[in-house]
Amino acid sequence: MSVILEIKNLDKHFGGIHVTNHVNISVKKGEMSAIIGPNGAGKTTFFNLITGFIPSDDGSVVYEDRDITKERPEKIVKLGMVRAFQVSSLFLEETVFDNVYLAALSNFRKNAKIFADRMAFKDAREHTAFILEKIGLFHCKDLKASELSHGDTKILDIAIALTLNPKILLLDEPTAGMAPDERIKMMHLLKELHEFFQLTTIFIEHDMDMVFGIAETIRVLVQGQLIAEGPPDYIRQHETVIEAYLGKEVL
Amino acid sequence: MKKLKDYLPWICYFVFFLGILLVNPGTHYIHLVARVIIFSLYAVAFNLLYGTTGLVSFGHALFYGIGAYITGMLVKATGPEYFLLFIVLGAAGAAFVSFFIGLLTLRLTGIYFTMLTLAFAQLAWGLTFKLYHFTGGDDGIQAIAKPAMLTGGVTKYYLFSFVVVAICMYILWRIRRSPFGSVLNCIRQNPQRITFLGLNVYKNQLKAFVISAFFAGVAGGLYAGLDGSIHPDMLHWPTSGNAILMATIGGMGTFFGPVIGAGILTGLEEIVGKYTEYWSFSIGVVVLIVVLLFPRGVLGIKRLAGNKNKEEKETEVVCNS
Numbered sequence: 001m002s003v004i005l006e007i008k009n010l011d012k013h014f015g016g017i018h019v020t021n022h023v024n025i026s027v028k029k030g031e032m033s034a035i036i037g038p039n040g041a042g043k044t045t046f047f048n049l050i051t052g053f054i055p056s057d058d059g060s061v062v063y064e065d066r067d068i069t070k071e072r073p074e075k076i077v078k079l080g081m082v083r084a085f086q087v088s089s090l091f092l093e094e095t096v097f098d099n100v101y102l103a104a105l106s107n108f109r110k111n112a113k114i115f116a117d118r119m120a121f122k123d124a125r126e127h128t129a130f131i132l133e134k135i136g137l138f139h140c141k142d143l144k145a146s147e148l149s150h151g152d153t154k155i156l157d158i159a160i161a162l163t164l165n166p167k168i169l170l171l172d173e174p175t176a177g178m179a180p181d182e183r184i185k186m187m188h189l190l191k192e193l194h195e196f197f198q199l200t201t202i203f204i205e206h207d208m209d210m211v212f213g214i215a216e217t218i219r220v221l222v223q224g225q226l227i228a229e230g231p232p233d234y235i236r237q238h239e240t241v242i243e244a245y246l247g248k249e250v251l
Numbered sequence: 252m253k254k255l256k257d258y259l260p261w262i263c264y265f266v267f268f269l270g271i272l273l274v275n276p277g278t279h280y281i282h283l284v285a286r287v288i289i290f291s292l293y294a295v296a297f298n299l300l301y302g303t304t305g306l307v308s309f310g311h312a313l314f315y316g317i318g319a320y321i322t323g324m325l326v327k328a329t330g331p332e333y334f335l336l337f338i339v340l341g342a343a344g345a346a347f348v349s350f351f352i353g354l355l356t357l358r359l360t361g362i363y364f365t366m367l368t369l370a371f372a373q374l375a376w377g378l379t380f381k382l383y384h385f386t387g388g389d390d391g392i393q394a395i396a397k398p399a400m401l402t403g404g405v406t407k408y409y410l411f412s413f414v415v416v417a418i419c420m421y422i423l424w425r426i427r428r429s430p431f432g433s434v435l436n437c438i439r440q441n442p443q444r445i446t447f448l449g450l451n452v453y454k455n456q457l458k459a460f461v462i463s464a465f466f467a468g469v470a471g472g473l474y475a476g477l478d479g480s481i482h483p484d485m486l487h488w489p490t491s492g493n494a495i496l497m498a499t500i501g502g503m504g505t506f507f508g509p510v511i512g513a514g515i516l517t518g519l520e521e522i523v524g525k526y527t528e529y530w531s532f533s534i535g536v537v538v539l540i541v542v543l544l545f546p547r548g549v550l551g552i553k554r555l556a557g558n559k560n561k562e563e564k565e566t567e568v569v570c571n572s
Contacts, residue, residue, distance in 0.1 A: 051447070077449035089444040091437045102437055105430045106448045114431045115422075121430075164449060 004029040004200050005050075005081075005168060010059035012042075012049055012224075019045045021224035022059070027168070027202065032194050034215035035204045038245055042224040043204045044086060047170050051083055052076045063168070080167035084160070086176055086204075088153035090145040096156055097141040101128045103163035127163065134196070135159045135189070151182040155189070162197065169194075171203040175210060183207055187214055208246070212236070220245060260507045264420075268413055278405050282477070285409045287510075287517045289473045292416045294497035294509030295423055296466030301495065302503030303427060304459045305439025306357075309365045310372030311494045313352070314345040314464035316486030318471025320379070321345075323392040323481045331396040338415070338472035345468025346461050353460035357453055369488060376486040391482030395475055412473050419466050426462065427506055435459050467494075496534065500541050502548025511549050 005027040012020040019042040027033065035043050048054045050061050052073040060069045068076055091099050104124035105111045119125065132138040135155055140148070145156060154174060161169060174190060175183040187210045194201045205211050211218060211232075218235040220228040222244045228235055235241055271284050293315055300306045321341035326334065356367045379386040386392075401407045426432050434455050438445050442452045475481050484490065497516050502508025515537065523530035545552045 053446075072451070073446050074449045074451050077447055083447055089441060089447070091440045091444065093440055094437065098433070102433055103448050105433070106450055111430050111434050111450055114429050115425050116429055117425075118428055118430045118433050160444075160448070
């Protein structure tokens with residue numbers, strides 16, 4: 001498999017704290033991978049760095065043979081690296097449909113049209129309906145985003161990301177705050193979406209059932225450093241990882 | 252059915268402002284309603300920034316004033332034949348200036364943006380005062396002539412203003428309902444997400460800023476013709492404040508709300524102003540009532556009532572399949 005994302009020597013300080021410490025990662029195309037690590041390990045910062053949301057101090061990010069280290073975040077999204085958020089990032093006054101529809105307008109480059117009626121774009125409407133259908137939110141498309149249950153806001157957040165036709169999908173704790181049965185549903189949903197849309201998925205997660213259940217590669221970040229990388233069976237038995245994060249009694 | 256509901260405010264708008272002419276309440280009142288019409292364009296243009304994009308500019312008087320001064324000075328310099336063209340030039344001037352001010356101020360957010368817009372507007376106000384030979388200082392510009400077509404009775408200028416404002420309002424209405432308008436409305440709700448939809452927040456805000464300034468400039472130019480005189484107060488901060496008041500009282504979340512706000516503000520000045528010079532006190536009372544009782548403004552009342560019903564019906568919506 002070819003490499004879609006090559007991160008070399010990525011480095012970031014916040015004042016005196018070394019949040020990302022010379023991280024090297026190469027992500028294979030089509031891979032489903034997880035990033036795990038204790039709170040404050042720099043997982044979300046890592047996403048913020050590679051999506052261009054905050055500038056890195058050193059190192060490079062190469063996506064599909066193109067250096068995107070200094071690119072603006074919206075440009076990186078247009079190139080196909082899209083993220084969903086730890087705390088669902090929605091347009092709360094808008095309906096579920098409109099949340100996704102705005103992403104569809106962006107996807108079809110119709111967002112700058114200034115005199116056309118916003119609903120006039122058939123391709124965007126159909127794409128929105130298709131995504132909502134696929135992700136299982138179509139029946140509540142007319143609800144406001146603020147009226148959704150917590151689990152559904154997380155799903156809507158992912159739906160918005162998917163609408164942008166990503167090649168790489170970055171998910172920041174897709175099951176955060178969910179009940180156990182919702183987590184299992186989310187796990188199956190992610191696996192299904194990953195295969196259906198032929199994505200390269202990277203997710204940050206604390207739920208070990210999910211991490212060891214669906215990830216092909218697991219990367220462990222501790223205090224900004226990548227301390228281990230490999231398939232689930234390898235990580236499960238990795239001495240340093242057990243000591244730093246997993247703990248003996250869990251497994 | 253939905254179409255009719257969409258156009259109902261437009262029908263009310265036309266019926267009210269043209270109906271006034273049929274009732275014919277006398278020159279004084281027609282002049283007064285003409286002011287409401289012009290203010291309403293200023294307020295609706297401002298609300299594209301304020302209610303839609305979520306940018307509280309406290310310097311919109313600058314663009315209103317630029318529109319008025321450019322129009323007034325051009326008429327003084329060349330005569331009134333091309334009055335309409337001068338209004339457009341005034342608006343273009345306002346848009347031109349707003350581009351550079353927007354470029355700088357939009358780098359900041361929240362209160363810092365607000366204060367910087369105020370600073371620029373006050374700077375321009377100070378300049379119009381000082382540059383006596385160019386702007387007429389605190390005398391302003393007097394006796395701005397109107398083209399022959401529009402002279403003789405206030406009704407002609409009323410109709411002229413109404414047509415210009417209606418066209419501008421329609422353009423703004425279309426913009427609000429366009430994909431671009433949706434983007435603006437969502438920038439207010441969650442700018443971070445807009446970035447991660449692949450859209451540039453800053454560029455879209457700048458576009459909104461320039462469009463808003465353009466139409467505020469049109470309103471300023473129209474006002475120059477209404478009274479035939481303009482003065483530096485048009486650029487002073489209370490004029491910027493009036494835009495915020497009109498939009499807030501009328502309903503910043505609605506398109507036509509600021510029109511109602513313009514009517515209330517002008518009406519209060521007229522009615523209470525007859526009895527006391529402290530008429531602006533009554534504005535304070537109205538603002539208090541609106542903010543405390545209907546935070547979404549006068550036109551927002553209905554929507555608030557609708558939402559309450561919905562909440563009673565279903566407190567938590569479970570939508571998982």
